[in-house]
Amino acid sequence: MKIFNKIRIVSAFILISIVSLSGCQKDLLDQQPLTDLSEGSFWSSEADAMLALTGIYNGSSVGNNGYNNELLILASMTDDSDYKNSKVGLIYSGYVVSSDGQVVGSIWQRAYRTIFKANYFLANIDKVKMDATKKAEVTAEAKFLRAYEYSLLAMYYGGVPLVKQVLSIEDSNNQVRNTLAEVTEFAKTELVAAAKDLPASRPDNQKGRILKAAALAVKGRLDLMDKKWADAVKTYKEIIDLNTHIIDPRYKAIFEERGENSKEIILSTNCIAGLYxxxxxxxxxxxxxxxxxxxxxxxxxxxxxxxxxxxxxxxxxxxxxxxxxxxxxxxxxxxxxxxxxxxxxxxxxxxxxxxxxxxxxxxxxxxxxxxxxxxxxxxxxxxxxDIIHIRYAEVLLGYLEAKIENNEAITQALLDETINKVRGRAEVAMPNVTETDRTKLREIVRRERRIEFALERVIRYMDIRRWGIWFDVMExxxxxxxxxxxxxxxxxxxxxxxxxxxxxxxxxxxxxxHKRGWALLPIPLTEIQLNPKLTQNPDY
Structure with missing residues (x-):
């Protein structure tokens, strides 16, 4: 992020924060420098809280700008994209394996390191003397960052260990997998709680910090994944009613530096040329x-x-x-x-x-x-x-899809406030959709999502998984x-x-x-070797 990523963390917090469920190996500890700040004196001021919050952002899925081929490989696990040197069995062609560290391992490690940092923050934030409203806001940001990682873990791996507090190394290496429902329900509960204390908008000097719509939009994704259609309708409507985000009249510029201030962008990793x-x-x-x-x-x-x-x-x-x-x-x-x-x-x-x-x-x-x-x-x-994670277009199309699947009335007014806004941006100007037949409209919306979000991070992979067509379109x-x-x-x-x-x-x-179980990523082999209580996903 442009604000937080300029800060280098050199406190005892960062030493402890790398000890996560996914990173308990001794060599990780050996790589960190000793510091002159003690844990006992750290949690004393608002500045300490902001420094610790920065530590959660840094390296998280929101703050990470790293080059690890994640988008490349996940795109190859869909029917949209093909690796330049593709061949059957090659990981870059979407054939992931449990020993892979670039995607399978890196997503897991990034998530649990962030979760550990958030748990540590939430266990200590009450020690800090600061304005109550500000404390509630930074607490909400930490909860969001933890919940966002769990939403991605659930999407990629299914049920995973649900860790809500700081663990010892011994405890972390004896965790078992929670059910998918337990993980998504926890994440959704945390996202709802976070949304209450997050602002709908921020001044320019806070660009990159989490907004209320981001928490609700991630919950909306999980509602769709869980087929909780009524919940998704309510969640997405809450974002729409904020009247904060819009459909940008542009399209191409949104994905370039010149479009980074677009009000269509709800969640992104803010990058700075030459610096971050x-x-x-x-x-x-x-x-x-x-x-x-x-x-x-x-x-x-x-x-x-x-x-x-x-x-x-x-x-x-x-x-x-x-x-x-x-x-x-x-x-x-x-x-x-x-x-x-x-x-x-x-x-x-x-x-x-x-x-x-x-x-x-x-x-x-x-x-x-x-x-x-x-x-x-x-x-x-x-x-x-900037690296875009969620746009307002996803909210509108998700809202319409949830309405369709929840058997709610489909009117022209609904189409005009959702799919036709997306298709009607000035730079696109596609004809309005008038179809109200539920079955036909479902296919229109699915095609629209494929086109609007083509090659955008996790969306196509998530969609063909939750629609139950992943195996068919990949075979x-x-x-x-x-x-x-x-x-x-x-x-x-x-x-x-x-x-x-x-x-x-x-x-x-x-x-x-392909095997049907490959719709999920495998649990990293290194994690199973550390903790034999972790069971592997089917077909690996």
Whole structure:
């Protein structure tokens, strides 16, 4: 965060805070320097409380700016994206294993280190003499940061150990997994409590600290995941009634440094170029032709889901021209994806020849454009692009989905205040949705979520999991761009001979290579070795 991340913690607090359920190894303790502050004298002032709160933010899922391929690998666990060197069984292609430290281990360790810090903070904050309102607010922030980690742990791993207080090393290595319901209910209870003491907005000099809508939005995610539709309706309506957040008329700019003050952003990691920079956006996602790593490519399965400008699918719209497939599409496709033989970026056309096909095993002919900035001239490994976690668009679409699933009345007014606001932003201006049939509208909303949040962190992974379609959408042959109208005689690359994707590049084939239990991440092997009471998820 821009405020907190400038502070380096050099107190006894940071020494203790690394001893977590996931980090009890002796070598972790050996890596930390001794300090001249004692625990007994630390909790005495508001400044101490703010320093300790900073310690929770730093390294948490909210404050972490680290480059660990988390987004890359989780995107490869969906039907939207393919790793540049993909192959069946490779972790970067979404085949996670319990011994992986980049995603499986790092998410777990980050979460439990943050949880330990929050527990330690909450056990000591009452010692501090400070204004009661301020104390309630910082307590709410600590509760949020702990609950947010539990929400992610539940989403990724299912039921996990629910630790609510500081543990000794012996106790931490004897924890068992709580049920998924116990974890999500605890997180939701804490989020509701936190929301009561969090402000709806903050002055500029507090940018990056948690807002009321963030606590409620995370609860809304959990309500959807738990299929508590009535609760989700109530939670999302509470955010809407704050009248604090809006749908930004822009789209592409929201994901760049120039859009970091957008009122659509509810939760983000604030990055400062050169100081606490974003190491991924301007390096990992730029296609090779523009000087980047081109780590992932969008799949045709995602590209084909973008509607035409008239609001119809490519299969039925009279605007669709197979000879010019990217003309007259939903404008979000141009903001999100490098389109072959169509996109011009920094004065250079992105073409079949320079897209990576024939050079990179997993190249699809498409690239990620959402996170890169045209004309960017700074350090590629340290940009100022904030890392967005939650936007107001998610609130509106979640509210509508919950209304549908809760069998509530679907009116045009409801559509206009939710999905049509999202589609109607000035830079997108897609036709209004008028469908009120519940079954048809469900599919419209699901497609809208896929398009609006394409390649955004955990959303697609979360959605296909909670909709119960993860296994079905992952068990398929995936495709890239169309290469030929004569596939029978095309030999430069392997292409589809028949069907919907006739003539399209055949990328990774995941048929028969997945198990249903893999919808969850495995419990890290290192944790099971430390604590044999931890049971592994199915199929690992």
């Amino acid at each position: 920079g974003n190491p991924q956006n301007q390096l990992g996602y730029h296609p090779d032709v523009y000087g980047g790593y081109q780590e992932d490519g969008a799949l045709e399965e995602l590209v084909s889901s973008y509607l035409m400008k008239d609001g119809l699918p490519i299969e039925t719209s009279p605007l669709y021209d197979p000879a010019n497939p990217f003309a007259n599409r939903d404008p979000r496709i141009y903001a999100t994806i490098f389109l072959p033989n169509y996109t011009v970026f920094n004065g250079v056309k992105f073409t079949t020849a320079n897209s990576g096909i024939g050079k990179l095993v997993g190249a699809t002919g498409y690239g990620w454009k959402k996170y890169v900035t045209e004309g960017y001239a700074g350090a590629n490994n340290s940009s100022g692009d 398929q042959q995936f495709h890239g761009m169309k290469l030929t109208d004569d596939p029978a005689n095309y030999t430069a690359s392997k292409v589809e001979l028949t069907g919907k994707y006739r003539g399209h590049l055949m990328t990774i084939n995941k048929k028969g290579t």
